[in-house]
Structure formats: C-alpha cells, structure tokens
Amino acid sequence: MNIGLIGSGGREHAICEKLLESKLTSKIICFPGNAGTAKIAKNVDIDILNFNLLLRYINFYRINLVVVGPEEPLVKGLVDFLMKNKIKVFGPNKFASKLEGSKGFMKKLCEENNIPTAKFKICQNKKHVFQFLEKSNLPLVVKADGLAAGKGVTICNSKKKVLQISEEIFKGKFKSSKKIVLEEFLKGEEASYFLIVDEKGFKFFGTAQDHKRVGEKDIGPNTGGMGAYSPAPIINKKIEKKIINKIVKPTLNALKKKNNPYKGILYVGLMIKQNEPYLIEYNVRMGDPECQVILPRLKTDLVKILLSVIKNNLNKIQIKWKKEKCMTIVICSKGYPGNYKRNVLIKNLSSIRLDKKSFVYHAGTKIENNLLLSNGGRVLNFSSLGKSFFDVRKKILKLIDKLNWKRGFFRKDIGWRIISK
Numbered sequence: 001m002n003i004g005l006i007g008s009g010g011r012e013h014a015i016c017e018k019l020l021e022s023k024l025t026s027k028i029i030c031f032p033g034n035a036g037t038a039k040i041a042k043n044v045d046i047d048i049l050n051f052n053l054l055l056r057y058i059n060f061y062r063i064n065l066v067v068v069g070p071e072e073p074l075v076k077g078l079v080d081f082l083m084k085n086k087i088k089v090f091g092p093n094k095f096a097s098k099l100e101g102s103k104g105f106m107k108k109l110c111e112e113n114n115i116p117t118a119k120f121k122i123c124q125n126k127k128h129v130f131q132f133l134e135k136s137n138l139p140l141v142v143k144a145d146g147l148a149a150g151k152g153v154t155i156c157n158s159k160k161k162v163l164q165i166s167e168e169i170f171k172g173k174f175k176s177s178k179k180i181v182l183e184e185f186l187k188g189e190e191a192s193y194f195l196i197v198d199e200k201g202f203k204f205f206g207t208a209q210d211h212k213r214v215g216e217k218d219i220g221p222n223t224g225g226m227g228a229y230s231p232a233p234i235i236n237k238k239i240e241k242k243i244i245n246k247i248v249k250p251t252l253n254a255l256k257k258k259n260n261p262y263k264g265i266l267y268v269g270l271m272i273k274q275n276e277p278y279l280i281e282y283n284v285r286m287g288d289p290e291c292q293v294i295l296p297r298l299k300t301d302l303v304k305i306l307l308s309v310i311k312n313n314l315n316k317i318q319i320k321w322k323k324e325k326c327m328t329i330v331i332c333s334k335g336y337p338g339n340y341k342r343n344v345l346i347k348n349l350s351s352i353r354l355d356k357k358s359f360v361y362h363a364g365t366k367i368e369n370n371l372l373l374s375n376g377g378r379v380l381n382f383s384s385l386g387k388s389f390f391d392v393r394k395k396i397l398k399l400i401d402k403l404n405w406k407r408g409f410f411r412k413d414i415g416w417r418i419i420s421k
Contacts, residue, residue, distance in 0.1 A: 002027045003303070004058055005041070006048050006078070007069025008034050010330070010363035010381040011288035015069060015302075016041055017359070018295045022303035029061045035372055036362025048073055051081045058087055065090065067306060072147060074264075074284050075101035090306045092284050095260035099251070099282040103181040104145045106282055113250040117279045118271075120183040129166045132182045133159055139185040144169050146176025150212075150224035151337065155185060188273030189417070190280070191232040192290050193243050195268070196305060197252065198314040199261045205319070206294035207232035209418075210287060214337060216413045223337045224378055227414030229327040229389055230293035234272050243268060243277045251282070263309055292361050292381045293326040324357070327392045327415055328383040329400065331408045333364070336377035344374040344407045352402050357385040358395065379408060389415045 003019055005012055005028055013036040019025050020040055031054060033043035042061075046053055049072065058066060066082055068074055068091040077094035091097075098105040110117040118141070121132040133140070142165040144152030152174055156162040162182070169180045190212075194205040208230040214220040235243070247268060255262050267283035267290070286294070295302070299320040308317045333340035346365070349372060354360065361383060364376020382399050386392035393415055400410060 001025065001064040001303075002029065002062055004028075004061070004063040004066040005030045005033070005037070005069060006054075006066065006073055008032050009070065009288050010361040010378065011286050011291040012069040013037050013361040013363070014292045014295045014359075014381075014383075015067060015286070017361075018298065018302045019067070022301045024301070024303045024307075027061075029057070029063060031057065034362045034375070035365035035367045036360070038367055049076060051078060054078075055082070055085055055087070058082075064088060065303070065306065065310075067091070069285060071097070071100050071283065071285055075147060088310055090264060090310060092262055092264040093260060095258070096255055096262045096264075097284045099262075099266075100284040101147060102145055102177070103143050103281070104179060107181055107183075109251065109254055110279060113254050115247050115250050115279055116277065118183040118186050120181055123166065123180045123182055124178075125170065126163070126166070129163065129180075129182060133162060136182075136184060141183045141185050142166055142169070143181040143183065144174045144177060145179035145181055146174060148174045148176065150222065153222055186271040186273055186278055186280070188271045188278070189234050191234050191270050191272055192287055193232075193235060193240070193268040193270060194286070194290070194294060195248060195266045196309060196314065196319075197262045197264060197266050198309045198312045199263060200312055201315055202248070202252065202266070203314055203319055205265060206230055206290075206297065206321070207235045208287065208290040208293050209234070209415075210290055211411060211414055216411050217416065221337055223332075225287070225289045225330060226332070226411045227327070227329045228287075228289045228293045229325065229392075229415045229418070230290070230297060231325070233418055239272060239275060239277055243270065247277060247279050288363075289328045289330055289381055292328040292359075292383050296326050296359060296383055296385055297322045297324065322385065324385040324387065325389055325392060326383060326385050327389055327396060328361070328381045329393075329396050329410050329414050330363070330378050331380040331382070331400065331403070331405065331410045332378050333374050333376070334407055334409055340377055341407070342373075342375055343368075346372045346374060346379070346403075346405055348403050348405070349380075352399060354399070358399065359383045374407070390419050393419065
C-alpha cells in the first residue's frame with residue numbers, strides 16, 4: 001500500500017523508517033518530509049495546512065493510508081476533512097484533539113472527571129491573574145491555552161514574571177490563543193506514558209522521559225526536547241495502574257460521552273510526586289523526541305497496528321517490544337531555542353557508519369544542490385539501543401564526536417538522573 005506521512009521532524013523520520021519495515025508498505029510519500037525521509041521516501045514540499053491541496057496530492061499518488069505526525073493539522077481538523085473525503089487516516093478528530101489544542105479544555109475535563117492535576121485557573125485578563133496570584137504560592141506555571149510549538153510554558157519564580165509572561169500572551173504572542181492557564185508548580189519527576197487507542201479500548205505504547213530544558217542538569221528555558229530515553233524507570237506497575245484508572249480511563253470515557261471517542265496515539269504527560277501521578281498535559285500524537293526512543297524498541301509491524309486502530313480491532317493485535325533500552329540526543333543549531341541560523345552546512349554525516357542498533361533521525365534538515373543543510377532549531381537526533389543507559393549514551397556521544405558539527409550544540413547529560421542512580 002502507498003502511505004502518506006504528514007510532517008517534517010525527527011518524529012516523522014522515525015515513523016517513516018518504521019513504516020518502511022512493514023511488508024504492507026509499497027511506497028511512502030512525505031508531506032513535506034526532510035533530508036532524512038528523502039532517502040527512503042518521496043518528499044512533496046507543500047503547505048500541510050492547505051487541506052484541499054493535500055487531498056489533491058493524496059489522490060494523485062493513490063495513497064491508501066495517511067499518518068499524521070504533528071499536532072497542528074490534527075487540531076485544525078485534518079482527520080475530519082480526510083474522513084469526509086473517504087481517505088483512510090490515522091489520528092484523532094478535531095474535537096478529541098482539543099486535549100492538546102486547548103489547555104483550558106483539558107483542565108476543565110480534569111475538573112469535571114476528578115482527574116489528578118495541578119490546581120489551575122483559566123485567565124482571559126489581568127484581573128483573573130491577580131485573583132489566582134492572591135491565593136497561590138510561587139513558583140507558578142504560565143501556559144498559553146493554544147498550541148505554541150513547545151514554547152508556551154514558563155515557570156515563574158516571581159509575581160512580576162507571572163504578570164509579564166501573561167501580558168505577552170494576552171497581547172497575542174502566540175497566534176493560537178490569547179487565553180492563559182495559570183497553575184501551581186508541581187515538584188516531582190516528569191515522565192511520558194503512551195497509549196494507542198481505538199473506539200473499543202487501548203493498549204500500552206511505551207514510556208519515556210524527556211529533557212525539555214536547554215541546559216545540562218535541566219536548567220534554562222524550555223525547548224521542544226533536547227533528548228529522551230525509554231523505558232521510563234519511574235513508571236512501575238503500581239504507578240501504571242494509577243495512571244490508567246485515575247487519568248486514562250476517565251479521559252477516554254469523558255470523550256465517549258461527548259460523542260467524540262478518541263482514536264490514535266495518546267501521549268500522557270505526567271508528574272510523579274510521592275508515587276502519585278498527576279496529569280501535566282495531553283499530546284494527541286507521538287512526542288518528539290520520545291518517538292525516536294519508543295519506535296526503535298517496537299517489534300510489531302507498525303502498519304498492522306495503525307490499520308487495526310482504524311478498523312477498531314486493536315484488541316486482536318499483540319504489541320511486542322524489545323527488552324533493550326533506547327536513548328536519543330538532539331543536536332541543535334547554536335542559539336536555539338532563541339535566534340539561530342538556517343542553511344548551515346553539515347559536512348560529516350555521510351561518513352559516519354552506524355551499526356544495526358544505532359540510528360540518525362533528521363529533524364531540521366534539507367538537501368540543496370546535493371548538500372545537507374540545517375533547516376530548524378532541532379537538527380539531528382542520534383539514537384541507539386543497548387543494555388544500559390550509561391553504555392548507550394557513551395556510544396551516542398562517540399558518534400556525535402565524529403559528526404564534529406561546530407555550528408551545533410547538544411546536552412551530554414541526557415538521562416543524568418537515572419544514570420547517576
């Protein structure tokens with residue numbers, strides 16, 4: 001079958017590689033893809049938010065299945081649009097995608113269904129902010145209500161900072177929304193729990209821990225993710241049971257009651273505090289870079305899994321995993337998450353030899369005049385499988401040394417909490 005893959009990041013390159021392993025896959029067409037997907041699929045450089053144009057290309061390439069990687073087309077209703085046009089598509093519909101598309105929607109759903117999460121207030125003006133400040137302790141977390149490309153969350157240690165960040169969002173810093181969600185700061189350990197869901201039920205789809213902060217030992221501003229590892233050791237069977245019973249089931253049941261059952265990948269962003277899980281956020285797709293550590297561990301045919309969700313017979317498929325651990329380190333353009341240069345030459349990648357357990361996933365890259373150039377803040381992901389996180393990290397760092405890309409930077413301490421234990 002011909003498969004259309006929407007997106008251009010490291011997540012999409014990892015998905016593309018996994019789709020290619022399936023015997024059911026004839027050809028993959030990426031919209032728009034990157035320099036990594038260009039080697040294994042056909043890239044079509046179009047605006048993925050122009051749904052009518054996308055549909056024309058889907059029909060032209062006789063695509064049998066569309067897989068949506070990033071959140072924005074999901075939140076804007078691509079799944080609904082394609083289903084209306086009789087195209088087989090994997091991902092949640094527009095209503096269910098509000099779990100990620102609106103922090104306010106997600107928080108209200110938690111409130112209505114007794115789902116454990118941080119105390120919060122949805123604010124539309126300064127008056128609301130002051131009301132929450134009066135009865136809350138610092139630090140506080142300010143979140144843009146809508147999508148903000150991983151840059152809409154700020155932890156504030158002073159009232160002045162809370163007011164400054166809130167004002168910026170009210171004035172339209174992010175196109176998606178001028179509302180904010182203010183919430184208490186939960187201290188604990190973050191982890192990501194993934195599920196694959198159809199209308200009848202769900203199955204476990206991996207755990208990971210991600211490093212959001214730009215600096216080593218998790219300091220500095222938030223990014224889209226500097227690296228990740230899987231599985232997440234903090235999620236044991238006892239905590240997993242709590243996640244499913246207190247968070248996952250109430251959410252899925254609430255959406256069913258609203259006549260919009262969830263279908264697709266559900267990413268449960270958690271804070272584990274004193275062995276209790278609290279919901280920080282939902283994502284309605286694979287995480288990036290979590291995808292780059294979960295998919296290398298997957299043994300079962302990904303295409304078969306996706307088709308079983310579309311047909312609502314996920315219960316008939318057994319999902320198997322490799323026992324090995326996986327880690328990824330993200331190489332970023334200098335200046336990220338602030339200002340950085342694009343179109344910077346990356347010289348040595350083609351000369352690096354990878355064994356069967358190591359992978360390089362392209363994120364912000366492109367090919368121009370047969371040259372590999374940077375095309376984003378997060379540029380490459382070096383991932384590897386192995387028996388221990390310490391050995392895997394050592395192996396990845398050696399590969400990155402061989403790349404010797406002077407215009408990039410990366411964190412050498414990914415997995416520091418678990419490795420130091």
